[in-house]
Amino acid sequence: MASRRPGKSLLEQDIIIEFTRIGSSVKVSAMDPVSLTEVSIVGPANAGEEILKHNVLRKLEYALAKNKA
Numbered sequence: 001m002a003s004r005r006p007g008k009s010l011l012e013q014d015i016i017i018e019f020t021r022i023g024s025s026v027k028v029s030a031m032d033p034v035s036l037t038e039v040s041i042v043g044p045a046n047a048g049e050e051i052l053k054h055n056v057l058r059k060l061e062y063a064l065a066k067n068k069a
Contacts, residue, residue: 015060017053021045030056032064039063 016031026047029040039059043052 015057017056019049019052026052028052028056030060032060035064035067037063037067 014033016033018029020027020029022042024045025042026045027040027042029038031038037060039056041052041056041059043055
């Protein structure tokens, strides 16, 4: 079974990220394959991929911390 690498941010780990454009919006999903936790956000298509990726990873970090408690 895979495990989380201590001291590494989610950007440095194996996180699955998917971008799906829906009109003028983009749905961004992120999944942690270790815990099978998945989150998603919706943002404007013109926000830029890096901003959307950063926001979905922050939400995933929050969900992982919440599930750990």
